[in-house]
Structures are given as structure tokens and as C-alpha cells.
Amino acid sequence: MAEKLLKKGNEAIALAAIRYGADGYFGYPITPQSEVMETLMEEMPWETTGMVVLQAESETSSINMLYGGACCGKKVMTSSSSPGISLMCEGISYMAGAELPCLVVNVIRGGPGLGTIQPGQSDYFQAVKGGGHGDYKVIVLAPASVQEMYDFVGLSFDLAFKYRTPVMILSDGAIGQMMEKVELREPVRRLTDEEIAEKYGHWATVGKQPHRKGNIISSLSLEAWEMEAINLRLQEKYKKIKENEVRYETLLCEDAEYLLVAFGSSARICENTVELAREKGIKLGLLRPITLFPFPEKPIQDLLPQLKGVMSVELNAGQMVEDVKLAVNGKVPVEFYGRMGGSIFSPQEVFTAFSEKFNL
């Protein structure tokens, strides 16, 4: 049986990186995610798997180290929290443009500005709607448990290489700092340089081989028609991602008359709210988007005929609710409840807000 450990979400990310065969981690300390790099440094994976771990001089540098590493066809990742992710957005845009695979973990803290070190979900727009410049998307996964923090590292690398795109794990300080049972999966071996050359040698910068032209990785094209063609290719890719990669979880939706939509730590709290409502005889269900991009539009639409109302519950001023509204498209009332600046709601508080908004 696999070993079960009690770990913080942040520690799970680090352990998963090593066990899913990551080649490189480049990061910069910031609360509340510093345990990721601390754990990696303590584990010394360079002695075992050969994984490179480097503390960079800034988040700007970290993301550009990812750019370099990803150019090489290597599995590279970083983690940070909100202000650091803002600095990385330029690099993420470049990587999306240059079609490079990588994993960026955002353990969100409340903003704006330096904000607070307490958890939040106020970087939803940044993660899902772009963050950096240009028409691009990254796949966004929202873990709701320490086990998912671990598992999504492997999933992220798979998706990143399948679509040659940056993938973001959008977590928050609560999931990052919380300890839960985590089951370590069977380790995946790192690819050798030869295997990388064989698998990705047609695009990665691994040294120009005599039989091919030099590989050039760039997000630059000064010709408008060429740049438009690149954009069309990217949009085609995002369409495929929307078709194939939607992930979500439902709780008591079969007979639900009302629906909560919440992700990450909010969804955990809402699970309890659903229990409270059910105890009072209210048919409330929960839909938890696991992928925030691609957003589970259709699963929400499929539930609409039985629903009297939907409430989006978020640790922000109302961000995902816009996507919920797009999915619902005016067919039933959509309400929102949120807290900001690092404050968290309790299950009871969400239930009270829900009851008030729908006059129950």
C-alpha cells in the first residue's frame, strides 16, 4: 500500500514534483507558499532523481528560467503567491505565445497590492482571463485538497506537454497551509536527455542535429499575417482544450433545486453548507469546477432545467460568477456571495447568505 503522510498542501506540491519526474524547479520565496521550495531543498532531489532546484533572484527571473528550461523540452515548474504571479504574467504570456509547457502554482493570498498573507481567490480573473498581454489562455486547475495538490502536479505536466501550453494550479493559502492525509503515488521516472531528444527534439532546443534545421523558440513575428496565423493556431488549441479537458465534481446535484458553484477551498466549505441545507430539507447541490479554464459550462447548463437558482461562492468580489452567468445565460437567477482580503466564510455564513438571497 502506498505510504500515507500528513502534509501541508505546499509540501505535497514539492513531493509530487519529485515523484512526477520534474526536471527543474525555479522559484522565489513568498508567503504563503514558501514551503514548496523549502521542502524541495530539504529533500535534495538532485541527489536522487537529478532534478534541478534553484532559488532565483526574483519571480521575473524564475518564470524566465522556466522559459529556458521549457525550451529544452524539460518538465519545469515554479510556485508563487499573488504578487509574485503578477510579476510572472509577462513570462507566462511569452510561454503561451511560444507554445511552451510548464507548471505555475499560485497559492493565492488576498490582494490587491501587497495585500495580506491570508488566503483568497481574487486571482481568478488573472489566471483564467489572461493575466499577461495578448490573446492567450492557460489551463487552470483548482485543487480542493492536499491530495489534489499532489495529484494535479502530475496531471498538469501531462496536460502541459499534451498541448504545449503553460498550466496553472490555482490554489490558495488555506489549501497550501492546511495539512491532510496524502497518498504518494508510484514515482514516475525523469526522462533521459536521449528520450527528450527523441520525443521533443523536433521542436526543443537540445542542440541542432545535422539532419534538421535549427530549432528556434520565439513568440515574435513582425509580419501581421504570420502573427495572426499563430493566433489562429492558439485559438484552435484552446478550442480542443475546451472540448476535451473540462473537469468538475458534483455533490448532491441529482435532485438539486438550487446550486452552489465554488472551487478550491470555497468548495470545501460549501460541501458543509450543502449538508446544512439538506438537514433543513432544502435541495441544494454543489458543482465544483476543477478546471477553471476550460470552465465547466455544459455541466452547469445540463442542470438548469431542474434549478430555481444558482449562487457562486468565492473568496473575492465576484469573479467566477461572470463565467457562471455566461453559462446560465439568464435562464435562472444567479447570485453571488464572497468575502475578500483574506477573510473566509464559514459554512453557516454561506448558508445564511444563500437563504437570504433566495428568500428561503
Next chain:
Amino acid sequence: MDVKDIINPENFVYGKSKVLTDTVMHYCPGCSHGVVHKLLAEVIEEMDIQDKTIGVSPVGCAVFAYKYIDIDWQQAAHGRAPALATATKRLYPDKYVVAYQGDGDLASIGTAEIIHACNRGENIVVIFINNAIYGMTGGQMAPTTLIDMKTATTPYGRSVELNGHPLKITELIAQLEGTCFVTRQAVHTPAGARRTKRAIRKAFENSAQKKGTSLIEVVSTCNSNWKMSPVQANEWMVENMFPFYPLGDLKDR
């Protein structure tokens, strides 16, 4: 004698490096980039490391370096080439990694990246073209622009009061423990080009020996933005740039 009689191996004195592509360079006539590209290609060819060399091109005039030198290239965001090079070299310790940067890229927006890459002693080669101006964006002030020098953003000349002092970043870098070879060269004469080529070769050899970071500054001209003829620009460089940016090795160990 027919021309065909002359074209034979015994008479061969000079040829274009096989590591240079046939693409016509976009650089202005008289620009140093072309010469430095040629020297870099020759070193890669002579060391027979075309299949082991990964280049990182900057934002600036040399953004398209990847079109001219036939190796695998990464095109970096402005100033970040040393970060890309760091990861690449750490992930492929047996390959050669060369970052090619201009003065705005290396000494302004990318100051943190170059200082820290050099301070960590990354086993990479950095080629730093210093022509004291932003070329690609149309001749604005660079961190290395000399006092009183006119640029698009210092139309009355660079003033210390307004713009501060020209940055001798190479001197700064030479102080860092992580660097093993820091030199300042120029390619305005055949002798200068030969010395620069020797420096590039030494930098690659240092990289193989894992001695630390090697940086070659090439004091260069930008005749278009300096608004001079190539010949005038070379003369102006010798008279004005060299006294402030003196040529020679700053560090070699």
C-alpha cells in the same frame, strides 16, 4: 588564367562559416553585430560544437540572431536571457549556452538577471554588445550612453543631473566571484576582430571547464542612430567610447 583555375583548395584563404545561414542580415551597413555574429559562428564551427550549442537571443537589434547563426535558439523576453541561459545550462550541463545581449537588454532592464547569473557563476558565455544606444527602438538613451551624447530621449545630450551616469556594468560584473573571464573588446579593425574571436573561444573553453561565467563586452558602433557614416562612427567610438570603456581583460582566471 581563368577564374576557375583560381577557385581551388590550394588557394583557399577565407570562407563563410558553415554555422552562418544564407539569410541576408538586417543589420545596418557598418554595424558591429554582423562581425560579432560571424566570429561566434566561426568559433562554434572550429570547436565543432554546433550540435551542442544553444543560443539565447535578446530583445534589441540582435533579436533575430537566430536567423543568422545556425544553431538551436531561444528568443528571450527583454533582459531575461541570463535567466533562460541559467536554466538551460543547469538542465544540460554538458551543452554550451551563449546569451547574446545589447546594452539596454543587459545593463538596464536585465541588470538583476545578469548580475545574479554571473554571481552564481553559471557556466555560460555572455556576449554583450555595447553601442551606448537603443538601436531597435530608434536611438533612445541607453544606460551606457556617454555624458553629452545626443539620443532620441536626450536630444540636448545626456546630463548627469537628469539621467545619471553611464553605467560601467562590465567593471561591476568583473567584481563578482562567479565570473572567471571578463573582457572588453572591439571589432572595428581586423586585429580587434581577431582578439574578440580569441576571447569568444576562451569563453566557450571556460564553459567546458566549468570555470564560471565568461562575459565579453564588445564596444560597438550604431552609425544609424549615432547619425554618422560607418567610418565616422568607428572614429567617434575610438575617440569617445574607448577612453570611458577601455579595451582589455578586466579579469581572467
Next chain:
Amino acid sequence: MNMKEEIIIAGFGGQGVLSMGRILAYSGIMQDKEVTWMPSYGPEMRGGTANVTVIISDKRISSPILQCYDTAIVLNQQALDKFEPMVKEGGVLLYDPNGISRHPTRKDIKTYSINAVDLANEMEMSRVFNMVVLGAYLKVKPIIEKDNVLAGLKKSLPERYHHLIPLNQKAIEVGMQHVKEV
């Protein structure tokens, strides 16, 4: 009947509140329970104390953040003032009277005291003060078997501290012996 125990442990930073919670949670894993350990976050974060919510359950745990608790273990006045009202009716409040001037007043919950500071000092083992409290808790709520607590201790402590396990065990036993219903 499914077991689910929701606990808040609160005190001053440095009292070993977080590590006590961690050992308790690890012990739960050793008994094949679901657990969460959530430090000073959420609605209970105000009050200037270090606190941690530990949930031990037979079933999957939903919210790791709560508004009321089955058990509150409080180790200073602020924590007592804050968390006494948040204990569920019929729940447990465990406190150390050391330094407490306003004592618990609720009649609808069970209140226990453990003189952990005094006991630990008397035995010259003030470093394992928190284990005395843990022992008291486990006596009141014997949800984890002794062997699993020992296994949890081993898993929680880095190997370089394993020589301290007997001392920790002893402290747990002392706590078990001296806890009193108020």
C-alpha cells in the same frame, strides 16, 4: 455510528499548539481516519493567539474551516474568551487554569482542567507541556488508541528527535492521570 471530532486548539505562539494538533492529526491517520489540520486561518483567526483546527473523521471531511467545535482546548485567557462560546452544546472545553482569571462559565458543556504548566515544570519537562495537554484530551476523548498515538508521534517528529519519544509518552500519561472535570 460514524465518528467525527472537530477540535480547536488555541494558545500563545510557542506553546506547541500547532505541533500538538499535528501529532493528534498524524495519530488519526495511523488509526486510518480522515484528518485535516488548519492553522490560524478563517473566522477564528482574530484574537492574537496561535490556533489550529483539527478534524478527525471516519468519512471524507468537507469544510476544514468551522464556526463551532466538538472540543476546544484553550491555553490562555484570550483563547478561552474566544472559543468557550464556540463549543457545541454538550461539547468539551479543556483548559489549563494557569494564568486564567476569568474561568469558564457555560453549564451546557463539559469543562475539564489540566494543570499542564505546573505539572510539566514540576517534572522538569516544560518542553513537552503540550503533550501533557494532549494526554488530558485523549483521556477525555479516547478517540485514538495509545499505539496509534505513539505511531503518530514517531511520524511527526524528525528522526533526530526520536530519543525524546519516551519523554513525550510520559507527558501524555501524566496528562491522562491528572485531568479533572470541573
